[in-house]
Amino acid sequence: xxxxxxxxxxxxxxxxxxxxxxxxxxxxxxxxxxxxxxxxxxxxxxxxxxxxxxxxxxxxxxxxxxxxxxxxxxxxxxxxxxxxxxxxxxxxxxxxxxxxxxxxxxxxxxxxxxxxxxxxxxxxxxxxxxxxxxxxxxxxxxxxxxxxxxxxxxxx
Numbered sequence: 226x227x228x229x230x231x232x233x234x235x236x237x238x239x240x241x242x243x244x245x246x247x248x249x250x251x252x253x254x255x256x257x258x259x260x261x262x263x264x265x266x267x268x269x270x271x272x273x274x275x276x277x278x279x280x281x282x283x284x285x286x287x288x289x290x291x292x293x294x295x296x297x298x299x300x301x302x303x304x305x306x307x308x309x310x311x312x313x314x315x316x317x318x319x320x321x322x323x324x325x326x327x328x329x330x331x332x333x334x335x336x337x338x339x340x341x342x343x344x345x346x347x348x349x350x351x352x353x354x355x356x357x358x359x360x361x362x363x364x365x366x367x368x369x370x371x372x373x374x375x376x377x378x379x380x381x
Contacts, residue, residue: 351358
C-alpha cells in the first residue's frame with residue numbers, strides 16, 4: 226500500500242494532470258476561434274484604415290468644393306459689378322447718342338437755312354467776291370497740273 230502522504234500527492238498530481246488535460250482540451254477547442262477572431266480584428270483594422278483614408282479623401286474633396294464655391298461666388302460678384310458698369314455705360318452712351326442726334330438736327334436745320342448777310346460780309350474780301358481781283362500765289366499755276374515729263378516731239 227501507498228503511504229498517505231504519497232496518496233495525497235498522487236491525488237493532487239492527478240487533479241493537476243486532469244486540470245492540465247482539461248486546459249489543453251479547452252485550448253485545442255478555442256485556438257481556431259482565437260485565430261478567427263484575430264483575423265477578424267486584422268480585417269476590421271484594415272477596414273478602419275481604409276475608412277479613415279476615404280474620410281480624408283472626402284474631406285479634401287469637400288474643401289476643394291468649398292473653395293470652388295467661394296471662387297464662383299467671387300466670379301458672380303464681379304459679373305454683377307461688370308453688369309452694373311455695362312448698364313451705366315449703356316445709359317451714358319444712349320444719352321450721348323441722343324445729344325448727338327439733337328445736335329445733328331440743330332446743325333442740319335442751321336445748314337439748310339440761308340447764311341446770314343452779316344456773317345457773309347464778315348469774311349468778304351475782293352479776292353473772294355471779284356474773280357478779276359484774284360491773284361494766284363507765286364509758283365502756283367492757275368491751270369491744270371503740268372505733265373511730269375516734257376511732251377515728246379513729233380519725230381520721236
